[in-house]
Every structure is written in C-alpha cells, then in structure tokens.
C-alpha cells in the first residue's frame with residue numbers, strides 16, 4: 116500500500132471510529148436548506164441533520180428552531196437525542212440538555228447554542244451554521260421561524 120492510500124484509508128477509519136463514539140465530524144459552516152416550512156408540522160425533535168451538519172431542528176408549538184448538537188463540555192462531541200424524545204444526552208460524560216438546549220445536568224456548564232434560521236423567498240427553511248446564537252439571543256427574530 117502506498118503512503119497516500121494508507122493515509123486516506125486510516126483517516127477514513129479514524130473518522131468512522133470518532134463518529135461511532137459520538138465525536139462530531141467537521142462540517143463546513145454555512146447555510147443549510149432543510150425543506151419547505153409547511154413540511155415541519157410535527158412537534159418535537161428532528162435528528163436528520165445531526166451527523167451531517169451538527170444540529171437538531173425542534174418544533175415547539177408554533178416555533179421552529181435549530182439547536183447545535185455540539186456538547187459545550189468539549190466543543191466536539193455530538194449529543195444524542197431520539198426523535199420524539201425530550202432530552203439530549205452527551206455520550207462522553209453524560210451531560211444532559213433539554214430539547215431547547217438548556218443544560219439540565221453537567222459536567223458541561225453551558226447551554227447548547229442555537230443557529231440562526233430563516234425562511235427564504237421560496238418558502239424553504241434555511242439554517243445558518245456559521246451563526247451561533249447564545250441564550251440571550253434565543254428570542255430574536257433570527258433565532259426561530261413561525262410555523263402555522
């Protein structure tokens with residue numbers, strides 16, 4: 116095996132092992148189109164973008180928002196949640212967060228962030244993973260979209 120082939124194979128293997136252990140795969144930050152606003156009718160946690168883009172979508176009554184999946188303890192590990200579940204749990208040291216990212220139990224000391232979210236002119240929901248909002252900004256118009 117040539118050096119380049121070895122490096123490619125070993126890097127892929129390491130990424131797979133990291134993903135299985137809950138480590139976040141690096142995703143390039145930026146806008147992610149997640150679908151038409153009218154397709155988010157179901158209440159609760161949507162986990163479809165955790166492994167690819169590092170966020171959960173949460174519908175809470177008429178608000179839809181994007182919660183970062185990156186644990187605030189090590190800033191790398193993805194927390195895990197089940198669709199329809201009410202808690203997000205870090206597989207590393209057991210920190211727990213509510214569905215909206217509020218810290219329930221440490222060792223993490225901070226809430227999960229929210230990503231900026233908006234509806235574009237075609238009615239598509241777009242999450243901007245380059246813009247992380249802290250809790251003081253969760254009520255801002257860029258932190259959620261209204262779902263009828």
Ligand code: FES
Nearest residue numbers: 186188205208210
């Ligand atoms: S890395 Fe998440 S609790 Fe330690």
